[in-house]
Amino acid sequence: xxxxxxxxxxxxxxxxxxxxxxxxxxxxxxxxxxxxxxxxxxxxxxxxxxxxxxxxxxxxxxxxxxxxxxxxxxxxxxxxxxxxxxxxxxxxxxxxxxxxxxxxxxxxxxxxxxxxxxxxxxxxxxxxxxxxxxxxxxxxxxxxxxxxxxxxxxxxxxxxxxxxxxxxxxxxxxxxxxxxxxxxxxxxxxxxxxxxxxxxxxxxxxxxxxxxxxxxxxxxxxxxxxxxxxxxxxxxxxxxxxxxxxxxxxxxxxxxxxxxxxxxxxxxxxxxxxxxxxxxxxxxxxxxxxxxxxxxxxxxxxxxxxxxxxxxxxxxxxxxxxxxxxxxxxxxxxxxxxxxxxxxxxxxxxxxxxxxxxxxxxxxxxxxxxxxxxxxxxxxxxxxxxxxxxxxxxxx
Amino acid sequence: xxxxxxxxxxxxxxxxxxxxxxxxxxxxxxxxxxxxxxxxxxxxxxxxxxxxxxxxxxxxxxxxxxxxxxxxxxxxxxxxxxxxxxxxxxxxxxxxxxxxxxxxxxxxxxxxxxxxxxxxxxxxxxxxxxxxxxxxxxxxxxxxxxxxxxxxxxxxxxxxxxxxxxxxxxxxxxxxxxxxxxxxxxxxxxxxxxxxxxxxxxxxxxxxxxxxxxxxxxxxxxxxxxxxxxxxxxxxxxxxxxxxxxxxxxxxxxxxxxxxxxxxxxxxxxxxxxxxxxxxxxxxxxxxxxxxxxxxxxxxxxxxxxxxxxxxxxxxxxxxxxxxxxxxxxxxxxxxxxxxxxxxxxxxxxxxxxxxxxxxxxxxxxxxxxxxxxxxxxxxxxxxxxxxxxxxxxxxxxxxxxxxxxxxxxxxxx
Numbered sequence: 001x002x003x004x005x006x007x008x009x010x011x012x013x014x015x016x017x018x019x020x021x022x023x024x025x026x027x028x029x030x031x032x033x034x035x036x037x038x039x040x041x042x043x044x045x046x047x048x049x050x051x052x053x054x055x056x057x058x059x060x061x062x063x064x065x066x067x068x069x070x071x072x073x074x075x076x077x078x079x080x081x082x083x084x085x086x087x088x089x090x091x092x093x094x095x096x097x098x099x100x101x102x103x104x105x106x107x108x109x110x111x112x113x114x115x116x117x118x119x120x121x122x123x124x125x126x127x128x129x130x131x132x133x134x135x136x137x138x139x140x141x142x143x144x145x146x147x148x149x150x151x152x153x154x155x156x157x158x159x160x161x162x163x164x165x166x167x168x169x170x171x172x173x174x175x176x177x178x179x180x181x182x183x184x185x186x187x188x189x190x191x192x193x194x195x196x197x198x199x200x201x202x203x204x205x206x207x208x209x210x211x212x213x214x215x216x217x218x219x220x221x222x223x224x225x226x227x228x229x230x231x232x233x234x235x236x237x238x239x240x241x242x243x244x245x246x247x248x249x250x251x252x253x254x255x256x257x258x259x260x261x262x263x264x265x266x267x268x269x270x271x272x273x274x275x276x277x278x279x280x281x282x283x284x285x286x287x288x289x290x291x292x293x294x295x296x297x298x299x300x301x302x303x304x305x306x307x308x309x310x311x312x313x314x315x316x317x318x319x320x321x322x323x324x325x326x327x328x329x330x331x332x333x334x335x336x337x338x339x340x341x342x343x344x345x346x347x348x349x350x351x352x353x354x355x356x357x358x359x360x361x362x363x364x365x366x367x368x369x370x371x372x373x374x375x376x377x378x379x380x381x382x383x384x385x386x387x388x389x390x391x392x393x394x395x396x
Numbered sequence: 397x398x399x400x401x402x403x404x405x406x407x408x409x410x411x412x413x414x415x416x417x418x419x420x421x422x423x424x425x426x427x428x429x430x431x432x433x434x435x436x437x438x439x440x441x442x443x444x445x446x447x448x449x450x451x452x453x454x455x456x457x458x459x460x461x462x463x464x465x466x467x468x469x470x471x472x473x474x475x476x477x478x479x480x481x482x483x484x485x486x487x488x489x490x491x492x493x494x495x496x497x498x499x500x501x502x503x504x505x506x507x508x509x510x511x512x513x514x515x516x517x518x519x520x521x522x523x524x525x526x527x528x529x530x531x532x533x534x535x536x537x538x539x540x541x542x543x544x545x546x547x548x549x550x551x552x553x554x555x556x557x558x559x560x561x562x563x564x565x566x567x568x569x570x571x572x573x574x575x576x577x578x579x580x581x582x583x584x585x586x587x588x589x590x591x592x593x594x595x596x597x598x599x600x601x602x603x604x605x606x607x608x609x610x611x612x613x614x615x616x617x618x619x620x621x622x623x624x625x626x627x628x629x630x631x632x633x634x635x636x637x638x639x640x641x642x643x644x645x646x647x648x649x650x651x652x653x654x655x656x657x658x659x660x661x662x663x664x665x666x667x668x669x670x671x672x673x674x675x676x677x678x679x680x681x682x683x684x685x686x687x688x689x690x691x692x693x694x695x696x697x698x699x700x701x702x703x704x705x706x707x708x709x710x711x712x713x714x715x716x717x718x719x720x721x722x723x724x725x726x727x728x729x730x731x732x733x734x735x736x737x738x739x740x741x742x743x744x745x746x747x748x749x750x751x752x753x754x755x756x757x758x759x760x761x762x763x764x765x766x767x768x769x770x771x772x773x774x775x776x777x778x779x780x781x782x783x784x785x786x787x788x789x790x791x792x793x794x795x796x797x798x799x800x801x802x803x804x805x806x807x808x809x810x
Contacts, residue, residue, distance in 0.1 A: 018700035025693040061497075237502040244571050249603050251570050253500040254507075270761070278429055282693055285422040289697040292418045296704035 005324050012297075016329055019293060023333035026286045027369045031341055033279035034368070035361030036272050039353045040199060048200075049158065049193040050101055051134040054092075055257040056236070057100055058223040058243065060250050075214045077247050081223055082126060084242060090231045091239075095128035096210060098220030101195050102260035104267075113176060118164045120204045121195060124218045129207070130156075130190070132226045140172040140188030143209045152185035153178065153216045154209045158193040161204035162186075182216070184208070197261050199268040201354070224257075287376050294380040298322065305384050306393045315385035322381035323374060330373040334366060398732075405733040412705070416737075419701055423741030424748060426694040426784065430687060431749035431777045432756075435767050437683075439586055441659045442772075446523045446583060446590040453522060454629060454655035455589065455617040456481055460669040461610065464648040469669045471495065472653070473612030480636045480653075486625040487618045491518035494601070495613050496592040501569040508554055512569060513592035514601050522619045523590055530563045530578035533597055541599035545574035550582040550764070551593045572600060584765035588658060589617055591764075618655060630655050695788050702734060702792040713796055714804030723797035730796055734789030735782055742781030746774060 009016055062074065078096055085094040099105045100123070107122040129135075130142045138159060147154045152175065162171045176184040190207075194200035210217035223243070227235065236254050243252065298305070305318055313321075341362060349358060409416045443450040459476065460469040477492050484490065493515035501508050517535025525532070525546075533544045545567075547555070552562045562576045574596055583591045606612055620629055633655050640651045652669050654660070663675035671678075706713070716726065746769065753767040769777075 015700070015703065018696060018703065022693065022696050022700060025696065029693065233507060234505060236507060237505070240500075240502065248571065251499075251602055253498065255498075255500070266761075281425045285418075285425055285694065286697055288418045288421060289701050292415055293700050293704050296415075296708060300704075300707060 002324075002328075005321070005328050008321075009325055009328055015293075015297065019290065019329050020333045020336075022286055022290065023330050023369065023373060024337050026283055026372075027334055027337035027365060028340065029279050029282055030368055031337070031361055031365040033276050034364045035353055035357055037276060038361050038364070039201075039357035040269070040272060042354075042357060043201065044198050046194070047191065048197055049135060049191040052101065052197065052257040052261050054227050054229055054231070055132060056225045056227060056239075057103070057255045057257055057260065058225065058240075058252055059103075059255070060221045060223065060247070060252040062221055062250055072214055074247075075219055078219060078223070079126075079212055081243055081246050082128065084246060085223065085225050085239065086128075088235070088239065090227050090235050091225055092228055093128050093131035093226040095126045095132045095224050096220045097126075097129055097222050097224055098122075098124040098218065099195075100222045100224055100257075101133070101193075102197060102257060102264045103222065104264070106195070111176075113165050116165075118161075118204065120161055120164075120206050122206050122208060123195075124208045124210050124220050126210050126212070126220075129224070132224045133193075134226075135190045135193065137188050137190050139170075140186070142188055142190070143207075147187065147209055148211060148213055148215070150185070150216075152183040154187045155184045156188045156190055156207045156209075157186055158190055158203065158205040158207075160192040160202050161206055162189045164204050196264055196268065199265060201352075223252075283372070287372055290373065290376040291379060294322075294326065294377055295383070298380040298384045301384075302387065303393070305387055306389055306391070309387060309389035310393060318387075319381045319385040322384050323377050326373050326377035326381075327370065330370055334369060338362075338366075401729050401732045402736065404729065405736040408705075408709070408733060409737065412708075415701060415705055419698060419737055420741050420744065422694050422697050422701075423738050423781070423784065424744045426691060427738075427742050427745035427777060427781055428748040428752065429690070430780055431745055431769065431773060432752050433687075434776050434780075435749065435753055435769055435773050438773060438776075439584070439765065439767055440588075441662070444587070446525045446580070447587055447658075448524045449522065449619065450589075450658060452620045452623050452625075453617050454620070454626060454657060455615060455661060456633075456653055456655060457588070457615050457661045458664055458669055459611070459651065459653035461642070461651050462649070462670065463642070463644065464646050468611055470611045471613050471615060473609030474606050474614050475608040476610040476612075477614055477616045478607070480633065480640070481616045481618065484618060484629055484632050486620055486628045486632070488621050489518045489521050489619045490616065491516055491522050492598065492614055492616050493519055493589075494598070495615065497613075499569060499594075501567065503555055503567055510551060510554075510569070510593045511591070512594045512596060514596050514598045516598050519595075519617075522617055525580040525590075528579045528581065529561060530576070533577055533595075538597040538599050541597060543572055543574045543600055544577045544597065546578040546580060546595040547576055548582040548593050549579055552576075552579050569594065570602070572596075582764045585762055586765050588661070589615070626655075691784065695784070698784075698788040699791055702788060703795065706730065706792050706796040710799065710804045713799060714801050717799070717801040717804060726797040727790075727793040730793035731786060731789040734793075735785035738781045738785030738788075739778065742777055745781070746777055749773075749777070 060078075082094050082096060085091050099107050099121075108119065109122070110117055110119045112118075125143075127143045127145075130137070135142075137156075139162075140156075142156060143154055155176075157165070157171060165171065165176075166174065171186045171189060174186045176186075178184050184206075193203060193205040195203045195205060208217060210219060225239070240252075240254055308318060308321075309315075345355075345358070353361075447453075456472055456477065458469060459472045461467050474492065481492075482490060494513055496511040496513040499510055499512045501510060516538045517533065520532035528549055530546075532546060533542070537544050547562065552560070555567055556562050556565060562579055564575060566573050566575050568574075574594075582593075585591050606614075618629060620626060633653075637651055637653060642649045642651075654664070656664060659679070660676050663679040666682075667673075667675045667678050713726065750769050753769060756762075757766050757768075
């Protein structure tokens, strides 16, 4: 049966080649769109490891280059801003961070630890940060005054970072070399922290402590303030005015983290949605085109089909033949497409999508493309199976 | 002859409506997507108000200072511009200004989110604003650090109410009180130099550290008398950069900067400042490659539909061939039919693109950006349609013209 179908398909290879090319490209488009949708879909419901409601971000306009120590006066002024902010009854917690959640600024680096290359994201924070973002400590402890005297730079790892660096081993107390002069020492592990919120993939966050006595740590330029729910918007102006008095030379602005989150989601999801819409239209166009071409080819092969009917093939037999041919064409296209897609992991696709999203995307695309091509063949093959042998043979 | 082709073309299109619909659907979709993309690109790079003189303006938007252990790519600092950009011989006007970062202000117990750009007096000569009220501040205002500001009509509405005259009124931003001296229409955020909501004199900036820095948050634009002066300007700037003073000079130290048009600036941004090739050309190639990749699937689809449509018309072709029509005239006829189809599709796509762009503009995904299709976009669109029509028509036409008359008369080659 299959051998026979192959022969039939081969004899019309030029027309079929075009169909195969079409299905091939559609398969690639489907795979891309579905994988993107699935990887965003699976990320969406995972816990964030942070709470963005009622957090305000006061970003200050000063730049400190990497590795450079902040001016001691500025360092002191920033810590005065934290305590000043906390003195308001509307404020539940306040802390400084360098690259807060939803802020589009990221400090990222790949380093070799225990013989493995690990990509980590960093943030420099003060002790109140865990309270502001309402993070849960699952091992060890968060930063505290006991770290003031530490000879190493204390760090807290997010659970995914701890797993990436140490696997199942206990990370507490472990040391990592930062540079020639500084050692990092792990004091605690918090729940996986997803910096960009719902659209974040694996971040591997590492939090470095900013010491109040300026002994170590790099000053951050964002003051994060958690206010009590239902704080009136007026308070924002009061807070801004007070902070302005402390550092009159620095420009700053207040943003709600809720707004920053909306902005982040919109920026990250718009291309996916636009791509999805265009992809859906492309697939619809191909489906219509395929139906047309198959319909046309059935009309053209009236004589051949008539002959088969006259020689005793039943309607369902003919039906199966046409659908079999379509499925065969789809198979050729899918095999070629799979060869292309399977190269992607070698090119580093797993840095962008997880292997599971990749696999599920591949399988869904495969199923969809078969369903679609068979669906396109249904009407033409039904037409073919209805042909009366006598009519078919007379047609010329 | 041509009229005959057109007549046949319309007859054919009307004969098999399902096929015509499929073809048109594909063509419309493809061209509409390309037109929307073109309109958005055009909106960012074309010389549009208030950047309408930008066909003779070059800018320094990003510089890179690299040494043996890496380096920095960032907007230039004020010190850099003062030292290496001020006073180029062929410049008619030179302006320095900050970026337009988001700012927050409190006005009448209201929180207002806005953007503030600090500029000098020359900015208002190079850019072409139509003032609704008052006028720009001057270079003297800048030198004396007068607290005066120009705002947009949108800002005026948020501060003082709709169409309330704003001249002489004041507001506080960044802890400084400014007096309004001019009001201009709102500018889309996609205009790299023209965009802001509030403009204030450069010298009102806080602190004075910025005046010395090489790296910072400043941009410069230089207006030439005409485009012909661009090479001379660029030569002089490159000449000055050879004398750049590095903090820690070493053989690997280099500074990379250039006087760019808006498109060149985008190319520098996307392709990378350290890449030494012709960046604008590379960006064009990348854009073209993306467009071609996108167009592949619709083209294959259209070719295969066209191919099956001709086979249906085998007997017509047979008759024409038997009566002595040359292959060339058959190819001409078929390509013509296809171009007619794609041009119709192009016209529909134009309508669809207008509609989609109005949705994008109204939703304000990009603040104040009004995406419109204009005569130029329409021209691009029709060119695209014709190109698409020819590409997807040539192969089927060639197949058709090669058909043997006898086979054709019998109903097509098997």
